[in-house]
Amino acid sequence: MRICVVGVGYVGLVTGTCFADLGHDVICVDNDQEKIDGLNATPRHVPIYEPGLSELVDRNVKVGRLQFTTDLAQGVEQSLVNFITVGTPTGEDGRPDTSAVFAVARGIGQVMNDYKIIVTKSTVPVGTTEKVRDTIAGETKTEFDVVSNPEFLKEGTAIEDFSRPDRIIIGADDVRVEHLMRELYAPLVRTGNPIIVMDIRSAEMTKYASNAMLATRISFMNEIANLCSRLGADVDHVRRGVGSDSRIGGAFLFSGVGFGGSCFPKDVRAIVAMGEEAGEKTPIACAVTEVNGNQPERIIGKILSHFDGDVKGKTFAVWGLAFKPKTDDVREAPALKIIRRLWELGAAVRAFDPEAEETAKKALGSDLVVARSGYDALDGAEALVLVTEWNEFRQPDFARMKQLLKQPVIFDGRNVYDREKMSEEGFTYYSIGRPVERLE
Numbered sequence: 001m002r003i004c005v006v007g008v009g010y011v012g013l014v015t016g017t018c019f020a021d022l023g024h025d026v027i028c029v030d031n032d033q034e035k036i037d038g039l040n041a042t043p044r045h046v047p048i049y050e051p052g053l054s055e056l057v058d059r060n061v062k063v064g065r066l067q068f069t070t071d072l073a074q075g076v077e078q079s080l081v082n083f084i085t086v087g088t089p090t091g092e093d094g095r096p097d098t099s100a101v102f103a104v105a106r107g108i109g110q111v112m113n114d115y116k117i118i119v120t121k122s123t124v125p126v127g128t129t130e131k132v133r134d135t136i137a138g139e140t141k142t143e144f145d146v147v148s149n150p151e152f153l154k155e156g157t158a159i160e161d162f163s164r165p166d167r168i169i170i171g172a173d174d175v176r177v178e179h180l181m182r183e184l185y186a187p188l189v190r191t192g193n194p195i196i197v198m199d200i201r202s203a204e205m206t207k208y209a210s211n212a213m214l215a216t217r218i219s220f221m222n223e224i225a226n227l228c229s230r231l232g233a234d235v236d237h238v239r240r241g242v243g244s245d246s247r248i249g250g251a252f253l254f255s256g257v258g259f260g261g262s263c264f265p266k267d268v269r270a271i272v273a274m275g276e277e278a279g280e281k282t283p284i285a286c287a288v289t290e291v292n293g294n295q296p297e298r299i300i301g302k303i304l305s306h307f308d309g310d311v312k313g314k315t316f317a318v319w320g321l322a323f324k325p326k327t328d329d330v331r332e333a334p335a336l337k338i339i340r341r342l343w344e345l346g347a348a349v350r351a352f353d354p355e356a357e358e359t360a361k362k363a364l365g366s367d368l369v370v371a372r373s374g375y376d377a378l379d380g381a382e383a384l385v386l387v388t389e390w391n392e393f394r395q396p397d398f399a400r401m402k403q404l405l406k407q408p409v410i411f412d413g414r415n416v417y418d419r420e421k422m423s424e425e426g427f428t429y430y431s432i433g434r435p436v437e438r439l440e
């Protein structure tokens with residue numbers, strides 16, 4: 001099949017590359033000239049870090065199945081199926097900003113030469129795909145159909161998620177289009193995972209409801225963790241006890257400094273915004289956002305209380321900048337909030353992240369001091385603040401850490417370490433929702 005993917009970000013680049021790898025002819029379009037130049041350059045610059053992606057891009061470009069361009073007309077003219085995968089960030093009014101989606105829809109309408117299928121893969125408010133249809137119809141007399149096909153891949157495991165999805169959601173109102181979408185996705189569902197076809201509005205809502213459900217589990221467990229702290233319970237034990245109930249399951253129950261990223265925060269806010277617009281209250285989504293917004297402050301509170309309310313002039317090592325491991329994405333990352341707060345309080349920060357140095361410097365400014373390794377970040381620092389649970393932070397050399405730090409103090413924002421082990425290793429150890437291990 002001939003496929004065009006408009007928006008070469010975390011979703012678009014993975015989608016385009018994976019479809020090319022399945023044998024399709026794919027052309028990826030973005031209006032960011034620098035990004036496209038980098039992808040076409042030798043050596044190639046793949047603009048995001050995603051495990052396995054560079055190799056997959058190289059392989060498919062080499063055999064001529066994957067192209068990159070800024071020319072929307074070129075992409076649309078040669079393709080039957082056109083995916084819209086541009087960003088839909090939270091706008092200034094708190095609603096999802098869908099302006100890029102409509103800009104692309106208008107552009108597609110203007111250059112359509114024959115029958116096309118336009119697929120919204122970006123996460124968009126309910127009713128958007130219908131408006132995309134109206135927008136395109138305003139630009140062309142050529143026949144076309146629209147489909148909603150929200151994406152569920154996760155950064156860090158995006159290729160695996162795309163290739164082995166739990167399910168494919170297709171919102172379509174035309175049976176021919178449904179069949180074509182089924183054909184497109186058939187190689188990914190050979191092990192029996194379902195393609196679920198529904199109306200367009202329900203497909204759009206399914207994406208928001210899924211993300212909000214996962215975010216709710218995290219915020220709920222953070223609320224329980226905060227209560228555990230007050231009452232002397234250990235949220236780790238509670239999580240195991242709760243998660244082993246087969247009706248509940250163990251995923252997305254980890255407490256910490258909260259969720260970040262380009263999806264959960266904005267998608268929960270979008271539910272609130274859609275509710276406001278529809279005249280329907282969404283108290284659960286509101287609470288999820290509130291709990292999550294306060295969570296980074298929990299670790300700041302612990303830091304302040306340990307240092308008697310004054311961290312001015314002290315340097316903290318921060319491990320982890322990305323919003324989660326295995327990505328360089330720092331959008332709404334708790335690390336950014338924590339670092340900004342430490343700066344506000346007069347402290348200095350020396351950070352380390354295996355992949356997110358460049359993106360974090362873009363977000364926080366080039367003044368951000370980034371060390372070459374986790375251990376370098378510790379050298380002479382007052383304490384360690386662990387924010388992102390990269391694998392390489394899980395079993396560090398604690399003896400070396402103790403030598404490097406001014407004081408053997410760890411603030412663990414992800415509950416990565418075993419409390420008893422920390423005590424044996426001689427650390428004062430703070431985590432989220434678990435009793436403090438304090439050195440006397």
Ligand SMILES: NC(=O)c1ccc[n+]([C@@H]2O[C@H](COP(=O)([O-])OP(=O)(O)OC[C@H]3O[C@@H](n4cnc5c(N)ncnc54)[C@H](O)[C@@H]3O)[C@@H](O)[C@H]2O)c1
Nearest residue numbers: 007008009010011030031032086087088100122123151155
């Ligand atoms: N990132 C994820 O893990 C993820 C997962 C599932 C769904 N989504 C959803 O997918 C969508 C895309 O997310 P992302 O993280 O890939 O975004 P992104 O910001 O990484 O990429 C968006 C790309 O679109 C390009 N773009 C913007 N306007 C354009 C235009 N008019 N013409 C051509 N290109 C344009 C940008 O230059 C950028 O390269 C969002 O709606 C998001 O909610 C994201």
